[in-house]
Amino acid sequence: xxxxxxxxxxxxxxxxxxxxxxxxxxxxxxxxxxxxxxxxxxxxxxxxxxxxxxxxxxxxxxxxxxxxxxxxxxxxxxxxxxxxxxxxxxxxxxxxxxxxxxxxxxxxxxxxxxxx
Amino acid sequence: xxxxxxxxxxxxxxxxxxxxxxxxxxxxxxxxxxxxxxxxxxxxxxxxxxxxxxxxxxxxxxxxxxxxxxxxxxxxxxxxxxxxxxxxxxxxxxxxxxxxxxxxxxxxxxxxxxxx
DNA sequence: ATCATTTTTAGACAAGCTTCTAATCAGGGG
DNA sequence: CCCCTGATTAGAAGCTTGTCTAAAAATGAT
Numbered sequence: 001x002x003x004x005x006x007x008x009x010x011x012x013x014x015x016x017x018x019x020x021x022x023x024x025x026x027x028x029x030x031x032x033x034x035x036x037x038x039x040x041x042x043x044x045x046x047x048x049x050x051x052x053x054x055x056x057x058x059x060x061x062x063x064x065x066x067x068x069x070x071x072x073x074x075x076x077x078x079x080x081x082x083x084x085x086x087x088x089x090x091x092x093x094x095x096x097x098x099x100x101x102x103x104x105x106x107x108x109x110x111x112x113x114x115x116x
Numbered sequence: 117x118x119x120x121x122x123x124x125x126x127x128x129x130x131x132x133x134x135x136x137x138x139x140x141x142x143x144x145x146x147x148x149x150x151x152x153x154x155x156x157x158x159x160x161x162x163x164x165x166x167x168x169x170x171x172x173x174x175x176x177x178x179x180x181x182x183x184x185x186x187x188x189x190x191x192x193x194x195x196x197x198x199x200x201x202x203x204x205x206x207x208x209x210x211x212x213x214x215x216x217x218x219x220x221x222x223x224x225x226x227x228x229x230x231x232x
Numbered sequence: 233a234t235c236a237t238t239t240t241t242a243g244a245c246a247a248g249c250t251t252c253t254a255a256t257c258a259g260g261g262g
Numbered sequence: 263c264c265c266c267t268g269a270t271t272a273g274a275a276g277c278t279t280g281t282c283t284a285a286a287a288a289t290g291a292t
Contacts, residue, residue, distance in 0.1 A: 010219060012154070013161025013210050016176075022151040022158075029149035034250090035138040038128065038145075042138075045129025054269060060132075067251055069270055074249095088259055088268055094129050103126060103222030106215050150280085170239065183281055185240055190279095204238055204289055 010106045028102055031078030036061065037071050044081060044092050045099075051084075051091045126222045144218060147194030152177065153187050160197060160208050161215075167200075167207040 008014065017025070032038060043060065044052045058068050072092060075081045080098045084091050124130065133141070148154060159176065160168045174184050188208060191197045196214045200207050 009161065009212070010215050012158050013212075013215060015158065015162045017155050017158040019151065019155065022154040026149055026151040026154055029145055029154075033142055033145035033149040035135065035142040036250090038138040038142055039133050039135065042128050042131065042133040045125065046131045063250095064252065065269070066253085066271080070250080073270085085258085085269090090269065096125070096129075099126050099129060099222050103219055103224075106219030107223045108219075152280090179280095180282065181239070182241080182283085186280075189240085201239090201288080206239060 008108070010108050012105050025105060028078055028080070028098065031074050031080055032102065034071070034074075036063065036068075037075055040068070040071055040075065041080065041094065045094045051093045053089045053091050055089060057092075124224070126224050128221050141221060144194055144196070144214065147190050147196055148218065150187070150190075152179065152184075153191055156184070156187055156191065157196065157210065161210045167209045169205045169207055171205065173208075 032041065039060070040057060043057055047056065054065075054068065054072070057072075058065055061068060072081070072083070076083060076092075078098075079095055081092050082095055084093070148157065155176070156173060159173055163172065170181075170184065170188070173188075174181055177184060188197070188199070192199060192208075194214075195211055197208050198211055200209070
């Protein structure tokens with residue numbers, strides 16, 4: 001939370017990141033930096049109602065249920081998604097602020113980032 | 117390159133990513149998803165003149181020169197930075213379009229992404 | 233040519249990640 | 263109460279990654 005001097009370039013190309021900030025952001029990025037998890041994020045986020053049951057997700061992959069469960073846990077631990085059990089099924093939702101935070105890192109200062 | 121229907125949410129939360137797109141984006145993200153490489157990116161991008169010599173970068177870390185060189189290679193292979201040798205020194209620059217591409221993934225459709 | 237400096241390559245080792253199978257937890261019916 | 267389905271946890275195998283030391287390549291100076 002430092003300079004907001006001019007509108008020039010993405011924060012990441014703007015001033016040196018502190019080691020602490022870099023470590024914290026790397027955790028978020030590492031969670032996102034996997035083909036399966038990117039697809040899970042996009043499937044959850046674009047699902048009608050904004051949430052998806054694990055059973056909706058598993059079939060799209062050639063992976064076992066425990067593997068999908070593992071990837072969901074990685075995303076949840078990083079704070080990119082959250083889960084809720086309703087009866088037999090567990091539903092996952094995107095955490096919008098986490099996504100926004102990633103976007104802000106690479107995007108040239110737009111006022112739209114915190115919107116809606 | 118599909119829908120541009122409404123301004124709602126980040127592309128990643130908008131529609132399911134194809135396996136191919138996910139794989140390609142994961143390569144970019146994986147390169148960025150490391151504390152050392154995030155700091156390297158930010159140090160290069162924020163350096164006066166838009167480029168930094170390897171010698172400017174090494175001292176900020178408790179790492180050996182070969183390790184820094186390795187991380188720079190990962191970033192360059194992914195297309196996030198490019199290098200040029202001038203005399204004794206090698207200079208690194210950010211590739212803005214690659215950064216923009218990452219930002220666009222997580223940002224809710226702003227017209228500023230392709231600017232400047 | 234020899235040497236010093238800057239950067240990269242090569243190879244090795246420890247740590248971490250992705251995936252699996254097997255077993256366990258949680259809820260809902262017969 | 264027992265079983266069935268949905269989901270997670272536990273533990274293991276194989277591959278990838280981050281870091282190091284040692285050596286090489288590239289350039290400029292003596």
